[in-house]
Amino acid sequence: MRNKLAIYLSRAILLLCILAAPKTSLAQNNVIDEVVWVVGDEVILKSDVEELRLNYLYRGVPIEGNPYCVIPEQIAIQKLFLNQAKLDSIEVAESSVIRMVDMQMSENLQIFGSKEKMEEVMNKSTSQIRKELRDNIREGQIVKMVQESLVGDIAVTPAEVRRFYQNLSQDSIPYIPTKVEVQVITQKPKISLAEIDDVKRRLRDFAEQSNSGEMSFSTLARLYSEDLGSAMKGGEIGFTGRSSLAPEYANVAFNLQDGNKVSKIVETEFGFHVIQLIEKRGDRINTRHILLKPKVSSEDLELSLHRLDSIANDVRDGKFKFEEAAIYLSDHKETRNNGGLLPNPMDNTSKFEMQLLPPEIAKAIEKMNVGEISNAFTWMDDKGREVCAIVRLKDRISGHKATITEDYQSLRELVIAKKQEEILHEWILKKQKETYIRINDGWKDCEFKYPGWLKD
Incomplete structure (x- = not known):
């Protein structure tokens, strides 16, 4: 379970601006665009707020409160972190940005159904969409790196976790959603x-x-x-x-x-x-x-899928175990030495909530029973390459209220997240005092999470 503030910021940064601002909006008149906030030497435009609001709307992301209060504050917090990144000379690897852009573009195509529909709705060419995604994802990764540098490694003792759990009311005990463990074998189709x-x-x-x-x-x-x-x-x-x-x-x-x-x-x-x-x-x-990028022929793609289906059948027939096949036959370097078990980079475990799995894998295991193996399918891996894969559902843990014995790790992460949020909260309050901030009339009448935006 990640820091709530980090999730909040990541959503704001990773979501792509979709449409230009309309001519009227809440708290504003018929001005097409204008500066509504100033944070340090950075400005927040009305169009920035409106575009992000529409982005949330299109993706079904709920906004808790008045969007014309919540969204500018999100952007302002982001700018505080980005300014710190400049001071600390923090950079993000371009290769990781490109991988995330490729995955996000794949998700966009699934949402809209086609490239043409995506361009029509977003009113931008594919190249413009990719450029904006690249910039936004880079900033999102930089913000994450700044946050990680601020919170550092937080030590939590078992006694603290037990005390945290014991102090929870019955209604406050967290619900642990259904989680799965998945093993994967991939093969890259040969390119001629x-x-x-x-x-x-x-x-x-x-x-x-x-x-x-x-x-x-x-x-x-x-x-x-x-x-x-x-x-x-x-x-x-x-x-x-x-x-x-x-x-x-x-x-x-x-x-x-x-x-x-x-x-x-x-x-x-x-x-x-x-x-x-x-x-x-x-x-x-x-x-x-x-x-x-060299292209895979349809014949080579089909050959790779057929090869994986044969491996799946051999495992089903008991000729060897899935773990053995992963070690000797999988191209997936991150999993083949672990019996194909897919790692969750968010919490360093092998357990995933369904919505956090790559969409193709989630679809493959949705109706599978524990121990079953899927038919071969294509999957866009974390490097943005199309590969062929089969997966085995290793375990499914049904949703339930957390217990200290079964869910110690999840509860420990909640304690860590609470401490992280407290550290970041104090850092933001401190930065507000040190940073020049101006908010236009018409955008001040808000209940901000951090009241320090409005200075005497």
């Missing part, structure tokens, strides 16, 4: 050498066109790069540190000396790249790149 050779040929051609002056690298990136977030900026990814880049990319990029020459072809977990140096500043670098 011909497809890889074709990708490399195209990249070599792009490099030759740029090196010869036939066409600029930035134009080629806009036309052909499959990293849509940077493509619209001519392939430019902005100044980043080595740790924020894929290792293979960083090794080549930081060795570039001539901004007029294009690098050799670089393979990373995202695909194949060619890179152009823009500028170096100490331990940070700004580059352009063109990314191409």
Whole structure:
């Protein structure tokens, strides 16, 4: 169970702005847009608030209270954390941002049904949506890193957990929702050498066109790069540190000396790249790149699915155990040495609430009994790649009121979350006193969670 404040902020940051603000809104007149809050040297626009409100509405996320009070405060808290990140020089790895963008885009397509419908409703092109997602997710990850640096490692003793539980009234004892444990075996469909050779040929051609002056690298990136977030900026990814880049990319990029020459072809977990140096500043670098991703043929995809179905049948027939198959046959590095058991990164256990599982896995196990194995299906993994998978439902723990014997870990996490929230609460109150804050008339009549926004 995560810190409530962290969840609150993550939702506000990770949700993509969907529509422009209408001409009228609660607390406002017919002005199309205006600055409604100032936090330090950052502004909050009326359109920021309205877009996030509509985003919550489209995704069915409830807002507890007046949205024109709750949402500006969420954004203001975010800006306090982002300002701290600047002071502490906190960065987030770009590779992890790209993975999360890919997963969020997949979720968007499931919500809207098609790319065309998504673009119609959001009134933006796919490349614009990806860019906004990239910026928002990066900020969300930075906020999370700042929070983690502030709360540190909190020690909790068993006596504290017992005391916390004993002091709860019967109505306050938390309900533990149904949780599952899932084992997974994945296989990456093979990509033909011909497809890889074709990708490399195209990249070599792009490099030759740029090196010869036939066409600029930035134009080629806009036309052909499959990293849509940077493509619209001519392939430019902005100044980043080595740790924020894929290792293979960083090794080549930081060795570039001539901004007029294009690098050799670089393979990373995202695909194949060619890179152009823009500028170096100490331990940070700004580059352009063109990314191409080899495509899996339908025949190779079907072959991989068939292979996994055969493995599932062999396990069902008792020829070997699922755990053994995971160790020797799975491509999923994070699970194969643990019998395929999927780890939950949110609480460092193997137990998941259904809504926290990847959608494809949740759908596969929804009607399965404990011990059953699914048919093969495709799954977008945490690196944004389509892989084939089978899963086994290892355990299902039905929802129930927490007990100290069965749910000690969950109760311990509640105690930790309470302490974390107290630390962050005090930090926000302190930052409010140190930060210039101005709120326009018409936006002040609110019951804020943190009253320090309104200064005498």
